[in-house]
Amino acid sequence: MLTHQYSISRSITSDLTSLRVAILSLGGLGGSGKVATELARELTTAGAKVIFLTSPQAQWVSNDETLEYIPVSAPRTPTPADSKWILPLAQEIIQHVETNNIAVLNVHYAVGLVEAALLARQELASRGYSLSVCLTLHGSDVNKYGRDPNYNAQLRDCILACDCVTAVSNSLASQAVRVFSLPRRPVVIHNAIDLELFHPFRKWIAAPSDTLNLCHVSNFRDVKRPLDAISVLAHVRGAGVPARLIMIGNGENYNKAREYAEELGVANEVIFLGAVSSTEVVRWLAVTDLQLVTSESESFCLAALEAMACEVPVVGTYCGGLEEIMAILDFDMPAKLLSAPGDTTAMAAKIVQLFNTPSNYQQLRDSLRDKIQLHFSRKAQLQAYSNLLMGVKA
Numbered sequence: 363m364l365t366h367q368y369s370i371s372r373s374i375t376s377d378l379t380s381l382r383v384a385i386l387s388l389g390g391l392g393g394s395g396k397v398a399t400e401l402a403r404e405l406t407t408a409g410a411k412v413i414f415l416t417s418p419q420a421q422w423v424s425n426d427e428t429l430e431y432i433p434v435s436a437p438r439t440p441t442p443a444d445s446k447w448i449l450p451l452a453q454e455i456i457q458h459v460e461t462n463n464i465a466v467l468n469v470h471y472a473v474g475l476v477e478a479a480l481l482a483r484q485e486l487a488s489r490g491y492s493l494s495v496c497l498t499l500h501g502s503d504v505n506k507y508g509r510d511p512n513y514n515a516q517l518r519d520c521i522l523a524c525d526c527v528t529a530v531s532n533s534l535a536s537q538a539v540r541v542f543s544l545p546r547r548p549v550v551i552h553n554a555i556d557l558e559l560f561h562p563f564r565k566w567i568a569a570p571s572d573t574l575n576l577c578h579v580s581n582f583r584d585v586k587r588p589l590d591a592i593s594v595l596a597h598v599r600g601a602g603v604p605a606r607l608i609m610i611g612n613g614e615n616y617n618k619a620r621e622y623a624e625e626l627g628v629a630n631e632v633i634f635l636g637a638v639s640s641t642e643v644v645r646w647l648a649v650t651d652l653q654l655v656t657s658e659s660e661s662f663c664l665a666a667l668e669a670m671a672c673e674v675p676v677v678g679t680y681c682g683g684l685e686e687i688m689a690i691l692d693f694d695m696p697a698k699l700l701s702a703p704g705d706t707t708a709m710a711a712k713i714v715q716l717f718n719t720p721s722n723y724q725q726l727r728d729s730l731r732d733k734i735q736l737h738f739s740r741k742a743q744l745q746a747y748s749n750l751l752m753g754v755k756a
Contacts, residue, residue, distance in 0.1 A: 377409065378405065378408050378409040378410040378748055378752070379409045379410070379411075380752075381405070381409075381410040381411065381465070381466070381748070381751060381752055382410070382411040382462065382463055382464050382465050382466070383405065383410055383411070383412050383413075383464060383465070383466045383467070383468060383751055384412070384413045384414075384415055384455070384458065384459060384462070384464045384466070384467045384468070385398050385401060385402045385405075385412060385413075385414050385415065385467075385468045385470065386398075386415045386416070386434075386436065386455070386467060386468070386469045386470065386475055386478075386479060387399070387414075387415075387416045387436070387469075387470040387471065387475075388416065388417060388436060388437060388438055388439060388440065388470070388471050388475070389416040389417025389418070389419070389420030389421060389422075389423070389436060389437075389438045390417070390420075390421055390437075390438035390439040390581070391421050391581045391611060391612060391613065391637055392439065392440075392500075392581050393500070393553070393662065393663075393664040393665070394470045394471050394498075394500040394501075395416065395420065395421060395422050395470070396421075396422045396640075396664065397470065397498075397500075397530070397553050397664065398414070398416070398468075398470040398498075399414065399416070399420070399422040399423060399429070400422075400554075400556065401468075401743070401744075401747060402414040402429055403426065403428050403429050404740060404743075404744045405744070405747065405748070405751075406428050406429065406430070407428060408744060408748065410748075410751075411462070411464075412429075412430060413430050413432055413458055413462050413464065414429055414430060414431045414432065415432050415434045415436065415454070415455065415458060416431070416433070416434065416436055417433065417434070417436045417437060417438045418433040419433075420433070420438075421438075421637065422640075424639075432458055434451055434454040434455070434458075435447050435450045435451040435454060436451055436475060437474065439581075440471060440473050440474075440502040440503075440506070440507070441473065441474055442473065442474065442507075442513070443473060443474040443477050443513075443516070444474070447474070448474055448477050448478045448481070449478075449481070451475075451478040452477075452478040452479075452481040452482045452485070453482075455467065455478060455479060455482035456482045456485055456486060459482065459486065459491075459493055460486070460491065464493065465492070465493065465494065466493070466494045466495075466496055466751050466754055467479050467482070467483075467493055467494070467495050467496070468496045468497075468498060468747075468751065469495060469496070469497050469498065469524075470498045470500060471498075471499075471500050471502070471503060472497055472499060472503040472507075472517055472520060472521065473502065473503055473507050473513070473517070476495070476497055476520045476521075476524065477516075477520060479495045479497075480495060480520060480523055480524075483495050494525040494526075494754045495523075495524045495525050496524065496525060496526045496527075496528070496750065496751060496754055497520075497521065497524040497526070497527045497528070498527075498528045498529070498530065498551075499521075499527065499528065499529045499530070499534060499535075499538055499548060499661075500530060500534075500661050501534065501585075501659060501660065501661030501662075501683075502585075503517065503538075504534060504537050504538050504541050504542075504661070505537065505585070505659045505661070505682075506585070508537075508538070508541040508542060509541060514541070514542065517542065518542040518543070518544075521538075521542060521544065522544075522545075525754050526549065526750060526753075526754050527544075527548040527549070528548050528549045528550070528551050528750065529548040529549070529550055529551075529661070530550075530551065530552060530553050530661055530662040530683070531550065531552060531553075531661055531662045531682070531683040531686050532550050532686060533661070533682040533683050533685065533686055534548075534661040534662070534682065534683060535547050535548045535549075535550050537682070549746075549750065551743060551746040551747060551750070552662070552686075552737075552738055552742075552743065553662045553664050553667065553738070553743070554738050554739060554740045554742065554743035554744075555664075555667050555668060555671045555734060555738050555739075555740070556640075556740060557671055557731075557734070557735055557739070557740070559640060559641070559644060560640075560644055560647075560668045560671040560672050561644075561671065561672060561731070562648070562672050562673040562731065563648055572604055573604050573605065573606060574598070574603055574604065574605040574606075574651050574652070574713070574717055575605070575606060575608065575649050575650050575651045575652075576591070576594070576595060576598070576605055576606070576607045576608070576650070576651065576652050576653075576654055576713070577607070577608040577609075577610065577646060577647065577650040577652070577653050577654065577669070577674070578591035578607065578608070578609050578610065578611075578653070578654045578655075578656065579610040579611055579643065579653070579665040579668075579669075580610075580611045580613070580657070580665065581611055581612070581613040582611050582612055582613030582614060582615040582616050582619065583613050583614055583615070584614070584615065584658075585657060585658050585659055586613075586615075586656065586657050586658075587656040587657060587658055587703065587704065588609065588611075588613075588615050588616075588619050588656065589615065589618060589619055589622045590656035590703075590704065590706050590709075591607060591609065591619075591654045591656050592607065592609075592619060592622050592623050592626060592628065592632060593622075593626065593706040594654055594656070594706045594709045594710050594713070595607040595626075595628055595631060595632065596626040596627070596628050597706055597707055597709075597710030597711075598710045598713050598714060598717075599628060599631065600710075601710065601711075601714045603713075603714055603717050605631065605713075606631040606632070606633065607628075607631060607632045607633070607654075608632075608633045608635065608646055608649075608650065609632060609633065609634045609635065610635050610636075610637075610638055610643060610646060611635075611636070611637060612636050612637045616634070616636075619634070620632075620634060643668065644668075644672060647668070647669055647672040647674050648672070650669070650672075650674050651674070651675075651723075652674065652675055652676070652677050652713060652716070653665070653666060653669035653670075653674050653675070653676045653677070653678075654676075654677060654678065654709070655676055655677075655678030655679060655681070655684055656678070656679060656703070656706075656709070657678070657679055657681045657684070657703065658679070658681060658703045658704075659681050659682055659703075660681045660682050660683040660684045661682065661683045662683035662686070662687075663678075663681070663683050663684040663687060666678065666684055666687055667687055667734065667738055670687070670730040670731070670733075670734050671730070671731055671734045671735075672731075673727050673728070673730050673731055674727070674730075675699070675716070675723065675726050675727055675730065676688070676699065677699050677700075677709055677712055677713050677716070678699065678700055678701075678709075679700060679701055679702065679703040679704075679705075679709075680696075680700050680701070680702060680703070681703060684700070685700065687738075688700065690733045690734075690736075690737045691726075691729070691730075691733065698712065698715075699712060
């Protein structure tokens with residue numbers, strides 16, 4: 363049962379030194395691992411004792427000595443539950459929880475990971491050790507596995523067994539309630555942005571002044587529809603706008619995207635960078651005029667938030683979480699900037715319209731960073747998680 367009710371409106375806990383928390387996440391390119399990694403760093407900096415459990419050679423783990431990173435048997439990407447890796451992971455959780463006297467385990471992504479966490483909690487309880495499990499739902503939990511009848515019931519049972527449940531957007535929380543028939547809505551704690559890292563600065567590579575630089579950042583999974591970004595480029599160029607496309611990321615559709623660029627005759631106008639660091643993403647955003655989000659579904663869309671913090675407007679799709687981010691703009695902005703998933707003709711038309719009205723584009727660009735800072739600050743996210751985790755510990 364979801365036995366706890368939390369308020370995240372009170373001020374941030376002044377002393378987190380009594381909080382001992384483990385954060386468990388996937389280690390791949392996806393946004394959930396990035397969110398979990400950055401949360402671990404923020405809580406550590408604020409004074410909590412944090413151990414970060416994730417896959418070996420995790421994508422977002424750097425040489426930052428602030429982070430106590432422990433590689434465990436977690437997969438890098440969302441993977442169906444299988445005892446072959448869940449049982450070893452549960453034993454590793456038990457070991458590290460006991461060794462570090464951890465009180466709360468915050469699990470980012472339910473599929474597989476939460477089963478291991480609950481098994482660990484059960485075994486620890488048999489030894490007289492109390493561990494609370496706080497689950498943070500991300501996109502594939504609900505929109506992929508939750509809608510699969512082979513996984514829905516098992517996932518629902520796991521969600522209900524957790525001590526508390528959060529979601530990264532109102533959209534995802536509402537979907538979770540519907541998909542899993544939850545008796546209580548997950549607590550919403552929005553993702554946040556590192557405004558010291560993601561900020562606008564002088565362009566660092568030369569580009570023709572009349573070239574429109576588009577950018578797509580994703581893990582190239584089917585749900586992100588990366589080939590649509592290439593289709594949008596072709597439509598924009600077909601409308602007479604000199605444009606090129608920067609494709610950042612890697613994944614199952616990477617080679618297909620390269621082949622599709624050749625097929626559409628725009629291969630020379632597409633730059634494929636593969637997976638890059640956050641610092642490199644910022645450098646490429648410095649030469650980007652518009653970010654393309656072509657997803658079929660987004661629980662939040664951290665890539666869009668990062669672009670907007672760098673004063674790069676986003677043209678995207680009605681895909682859930684992105685709409686929540688876009689709602690902070692003027693009320694008519696979603697209609698001007700969003701299209702149905704797969705409608706690359708409509709997306710291109712909105713881009714061409716912005717290109718042809720530079721004053722509107724510049725006004726939009728100038729408004730982005732202040733609104734991001736107001737609505738998605740790290741301070742607000744840290745306050746919410748700190749209050750939640752301190753509450754479940756009590």
